[in-house]
Amino acid sequence: MDLRPYQLECLQAIDAKLDQGINRQLVVLPTGSGKTVIFSELIHRKKLKTLVIAHRIELLQQAKDKLKKIAPDIKSSIFCGRKKDLGKQVTIASILSTTRALETLKQENFQLLIIDEAHHAPAKTYKKLIKELGFDNIDSDKRLLIGFTATPYRGDGEALNEIFQEIVYHTTIKKLVHRGYLVKPQGIHVSVGIDLRKVKKVGGDFEKQQLRKVMITEEALQVVVQTIKTQASDRRGIIFTVSIDHAKLLQKRLKKEKISCGVVYSGIDEKKRERTLKSFSRGKIKFITNAMILTEGFDCPVADCMINASPTQNRSLYIQKAGRVLRPYPEKEDALIIDFGYTNKKHALRTVIDLFGDAKLRKIRKACEIKDGEQQKNLTENTETVDDLKVGHVTKEHYDPLDPEKTGGIHHKWIRDKDEKRTVFYLTEGTTRIYLVRYHHKNDGWNVLRHRKSNVSEEIQKEYFGIHTTKKAFELGESLFEEVVHKSFKPKLSGKATEKQLNYLKVLMMQTRVRPKFDLEKLSKAQASKYIDSLSSKRYQRAM
Incomplete structure (x- = not known):
């Protein structure tokens, strides 16, 4: 079987780290990336007495079949339920079956232990198995422990670094x-x-x-x-x-x-x-x-x-x-x-x-989800009309996390609605509401509209309103929304800086080790706000 480039890279990383004395290794690969293929090839190359541990019964036969396909010369057996075969080069077992037969398994003297779905490894049953079979010793050059998982973190907070020394290879869903x-x-x-x-x-x-x-x-x-x-x-x-x-x-x-x-x-x-x-x-x-x-x-x-x-x-x-x-x-x-x-x-x-996992997508996650309940409530209680356009409650949101059109420039929650005549996306905050509308029978692009209570000058209307392509319409809608909301909610920054601003500035100066080149007591609200933004940015960069 021809291995994919990242699968070869993974095997090379395992060998490289083993040469450095790292014998309790963790490999992080997405579901569907061929973890079974990788550890089957590893078994084939190392030719060591091997125990493979799976969390689910369904995985046992899959692992056996994959190993047979990659290395037909290697004999393997399943140790689970009524099937308790031992003595082969490779034993594939469920975690439950091993906990009841630790003394028997110790006699096999395994040199390679592979744990599939290794995010389960901090559990007591796994810890006991690792210790009893001698794979807990980081100084041992006779045994190798390798865990494979798609998710190197647990909901209960138990740490994988108690079991594994290092993540030796990692690739992501996005890359694949x-x-x-x-x-x-x-x-x-x-x-x-x-x-x-x-x-x-x-x-x-x-x-x-x-x-x-x-x-x-x-x-x-x-x-x-x-x-x-x-x-x-x-x-x-x-x-x-x-x-x-x-x-x-x-x-x-x-x-x-x-x-x-x-x-x-x-x-x-x-x-x-x-x-x-x-x-x-x-x-x-x-x-x-x-x-x-x-x-x-x-x-x-x-x-x-x-x-x-x-x-x-x-x-x-x-x-x-x-x-x-x-x-x-x-x-x-x-x-x-x-x-x-x-x-x-x-x-x-x-x-x-x-x-x-990147920052832009986390922003979109917030934009997509934070106000779901609040907006659903508002929209079911009050429907708004733009000319003859009737908008009902939220039905669903559809998004593509890999579409650069969506991830590059859209930072707000566009709510989607659809009927037989038209498809609508809109943004709303307070009395501000911006709409993108496409009529099915025309199919000639998107109209950018505003709700009658959203204050927009004639000059701005000429720039934004009309029929546009999808990408252009979303860009204009975002820009228009920002402009209208900014005007509506712009804070008053006249007068002297508040005591709260000054106290926060002092804290930021200590954290960033910046000496003031100005008299704090003479700062205006606007100047204080500007310096707070600047120092907050420096603090973030230091933390990174």
């Missing part, structure tokens, strides 16, 4: 999408009908029972089913649910809408689960609901849609879910990721934006 090794994600965030603001946060995520109560309400079920029906009916989708009863409810609702759907969960018969997963993979059913058992270990490249009906604040968990549908497949152009619910700034939801 650009290189064509993963498909491009598209995102829809439905921020209506599912209010998560009162759901408590426990251990870095929503409290499960409270979240379940919200998600099994009639309104929430209807929102999820109708979104699938209208936005993803031509897709093959994996639906993540909060609980088993939630998974069953959604399956029944989808079947009622004549959408083929299966369900899998932890208590289901193993053979029935296998049949359902095969039916989904082969296209006999279009959707499959699951109560959080397909977050890891389920490889189905044909799946091109992830419906997150179990909203989360855990970035690691969210990336695991989304990764299920990013693998490439013939004629698969992209992956649609659908999220639900609105919350507040303090407890931000995880959405498709969290698949990418």
Whole structure:
């Protein structure tokens, strides 16, 4: 099997760090990047007595099959359940089966330990295994421990650096999408009908029972089913649910809408689960609901849609879910990721934006999500009219986190609405509202409009209003909104600097070690504001 360039780079990095004495290594690669291929090739090259640990039963056979394909000369066995084969060069085991047979496994004298889904490694069961088999000694030149994960962080705060010395290789979803090794994600965030603001946060995520109560309400079920029906009916989708009863409810609702759907969960018969997963993979059913058992270990490249009906604040968990549908497949152009619910700034939801980590995208994440609940409330209570244009409540937001048109210049939350005649995007703050409107029957570009209460001079109107291309319309709309809002909310900076400004300036001067070249007591509000901005920027640069 020909390895991809980044897979070769990873193997080289492992060897280089091993030469430096780093024998407890962590490799961070996105779901779908071929972690199994890499560690199979590593086993083939090293030819050491190896134990592979997987967190899910489904991963065991996948690993065995991949190893056989890459290195048919290497004998391997599965150690799990009734299959307790040992004595081969490679043993592939579930973590649960190893904890009950540590004394037996110690007799095998493994030299290479590979942990798949290594973000689980700080758990007690993994720590005990690592210690008992002798892989906790960083001075040992006879043993090598390598963990593979897509998410090197945990929701419970347990640190991976207790187990691993160093991340020896890391690549990102964004890089692999650009290189064509993963498909491009598209995102829809439905921020209506599912209010998560009162759901408590426990251990870095929503409290499960409270979240379940919200998600099994009639309104929430209807929102999820109708979104699938209208936005993803031509897709093959994996639906993540909060609980088993939630998974069953959604399956029944989808079947009622004549959408083929299966369900899998932890208590289901193993053979029935296998049949359902095969039916989904082969296209006999279009959707499959699951109560959080397909977050890891389920490889189905044909799946091109992830419906997150179990909203989360855990970035690691969210990336695991989304990764299920990013693998490439013939004629698969992209992956649609659908999220639900609105919350507040303090407890931000995880959405498709969290698949990418740069600063601009974090800004867009805030713009897309912070005021979802507030805007939904305002818009359902009061609809506004621009000429004969009627705008209803928010239905959904659609965004592409890799589109430079969107990520380069758009920093506000454009709300989208659509009917038979027109598509509308608009920004709103106070009495200010700016609209972009495209009429379907004309299809000649976008009109940039303003609400009648938004004060705009005739000179500005001439510059901004008219028919424009998509990119130009968004740029003009952003610029116009900034100008109108800036005029409406510009603070009064006349008069002497306030005591609060002066005290803050003194703190900033101490932090940045800047000596004042001016008399603080004679500063105006405007001058103080300017110096605060300047010193805050210097403090940020020092911190970086």
